[in-house]
Amino acid sequence: MKLLVVSTLVVGLLSPATAADPVHVEGTLPSGATYVMDVPAGWNRTVLLYSHGYTPDGAPNPARNAPDEEVRTGLLDRGYALIGSSYAETGWVLERALPDQVATLDAFVDRFGSPRETIAWGTSLGGMVTTGLVERYDRFDGALAMCGLQQGGVANWNNTLDPVFAIRTLLAPGSTAPLVDLPDQATALAAAAELTAALDAGQSTALGRARTALAAALHNIPAWTEAQLPEPAPGDHETAQRNQYLALRGTVYVGLSWRQEAETWAGGNMSWNTGVDYTRMLARSSIRAEVEALYARAGASLSADLATLAAAPRISADRHAVAYLVRNLSFTGRPGAPLLTIHTTGDALVPVQVQRAYADAVHEAGRERWLRQAFVHRGGHCTFTTGEMLAALRALRERVRDGRWPDTGPRALNEAAERLDPGGTHAYLAYRPAPYPRPFDLVDPPPRN
Structure with missing residues (x-):
């Protein structure tokens, strides 16, 4: 040594x-x-x-x-x-x-x-x-x-998938940008650029901002996201949504570029949303009231967008990659x-x-x-x-x-x-967090070293 x-x-x-x-x-x-x-x-x-x-x-x-x-x-x-x-x-x-x-x-x-x-x-x-x-x-x-x-690890990458899935489904309908099974960084970054552009465009309409808040809610992105920014006042949903939009731009990058790195370690896709009820997830989200208020302000149907998410083709995981994430970590x-x-x-x-x-x-x-x-x-x-x-x-x-x-x-x-x-x-x-939206706990502990 x-x-x-x-x-x-x-x-x-x-x-x-x-x-x-x-x-x-x-x-x-x-x-x-x-x-x-x-x-x-x-x-x-x-x-x-x-x-x-x-x-x-x-x-x-x-x-x-x-x-x-x-x-x-x-x-x-x-x-x-x-x-x-x-x-x-x-x-x-x-x-x-x-x-x-x-x-x-x-x-x-x-x-x-x-x-x-x-x-x-x-x-x-x-x-x-x-x-x-x-x-x-x-x-x-x-x-x-x-x-x-x-x-x-499993819960992290599952819940990182959720907002990106919502962005592609609701803000970039018809997009074929891959969210998983990313073969290289070039593919991941191209997909991130496409979804980020859709996020940016969504800021120009009330419905786009409501959909952005829904994507943020599935990841529980808070209203106050940067220490150097003032905390939004209670009920200031527009400022909260703006903060969440800026944070989601980073979430898209992490959810695709860093995911590609993780998939390389895991040997495949370690995330899924088969069987996930996004309506139930929203009901448990810490920012549900904000989402409901922004949809009402836009005169749009939240239930219709949740139905669109429910009907969208789902993503399955590779069980060997999931097993890798169970081990690591x-x-x-x-x-x-x-x-x-x-x-x-x-x-x-x-x-x-x-x-x-x-x-x-x-x-x-x-x-x-x-x-x-x-x-x-x-x-x-x-x-x-x-x-x-x-x-x-x-x-x-x-x-x-x-x-x-x-x-x-x-x-x-x-x-x-x-x-x-x-x-x-x-x-x-004093604080008690809301429930985590996509928990995954390892049942059988590995031997201690």
């Missing part, structure tokens, strides 16, 4: 707990993944294994051990060791990410010795990796999944250590209802005592303040240390966030 040491300290078997200077290590795993480790002077014997988010094929893929530099500095100043890998490949890389992260932990232990506490944490796809680690490996004392895909609801999740309420990329999907799975498995969930009132994906992340980590570490959960209510978390990040606008709130 090749190691690159970047430090003023001569690093050998010297214990970092007695080191006068911090230690920074970079290296490469046998899989080809790179890793980075930072151990502060006076290490508190807790190591945080960070899992980063989705990296599209062809994008830079450095190893990362924190969400950003401010959080990284704050944690090192508090004595935490920080480690993380790049994962060996990019795209829908769950097959490689979990073992690469565990190998990074092994490399850390080989070099610095066993920590007193090992905590997994991650953002976005990395939140999904984190949940997989704590469900499948007996190596962790606790885990923090932030803005993670807690619904699992769907959840059992059985975390093997305390798991805290945090999520913004205005997340358009990974809607907050994913947390309801995981909570329901945990409930079915009888593991509620292992899970706590907290929510931040803000638009955007992973738009947490530094204080909000540090407060969540502190609460999790208290659970690991004391054997019982501290107060993880919004007041306690906001007060902790303010102490850790004075002057920030911290926004934990």
Whole structure:
């Protein structure tokens, strides 16, 4: 194993707990993944294994051990060791990410010795990796999944299919743009361009805007989708729809370009909408009232469009590709250590209802005592303040240390966030997500490692 040491300290078997200077290590795993480790002077014997988010094929893929530099500095100043890998490949890389992260932990232990506490944490796809680690490996004392895909892989790609299917059916009638079985990126991007153009054209009419809201409702895209935008007032359905339209442009890209990458890993199409009742899905959607109001304003028939969706030719999945997604990665609801999740309420990329999907799975498995969930009132994906992340980590570490959960209510978390990040606008709130529209839970857990 090749190691690159970047430090003023001569690093050998010297214990970092007695080191006068911090230690920074970079290296490469046998899989080809790179890793980075930072151990502060006076290490508190807790190591945080960070899992980063989705990296599209062809994008830079450095190893990362924190969400950003401010959080990284704050944690090192508090004595935490920080480690993380790049994962060996990019795209829908769950097959490689979990073992690469565990190998990074092994490399850390080989070099610095066993920590007193090992905590997994991650953002976005990395939140999904984190949940997989704590469900499948007996190596962790606790885990923090932030803005993670807690619904699992099968449910994620199923529900990503729904808005794209509605856009093609209602806003681009007659289109033959493929939604699944995408052979290459050129095909995926051409289909995305066609459906995006239909979305754009739909903004010019009241009916087009109502249909856009219906597509957004099938994915539970919220009214407030970006932190830098003001939150729409209650009942301001036009502003909400405009935000959802802009978010759907990204959903189309992810639902086709990133899907093509995932299909390559899975060996085929892993999604279906055979047997799906879109009328029932709308009835459970968090933005159903908005859809109904916009259809009424347009003088159009919502029931007629739902009938059109019901009659449209459906899509079947390849069972081998579904099985791949079950393995890489769907959840059992059985975390093997305390798991805290945090999520913004205005997340358009990974809607907050994913947390309801995981909570329901945990409930079915009888593991509620292992899970706590907290929510931040803000638009955007992973738009947490530094204080909000540090407060969540502190609460999790208290659970690991004391054997019982501290107060993880919004007041306690906001007060902790303010102490850790004075002057920030911290926004934990009491919240219960609506049901996830397309749940899929793995019934039989894989063996733990």
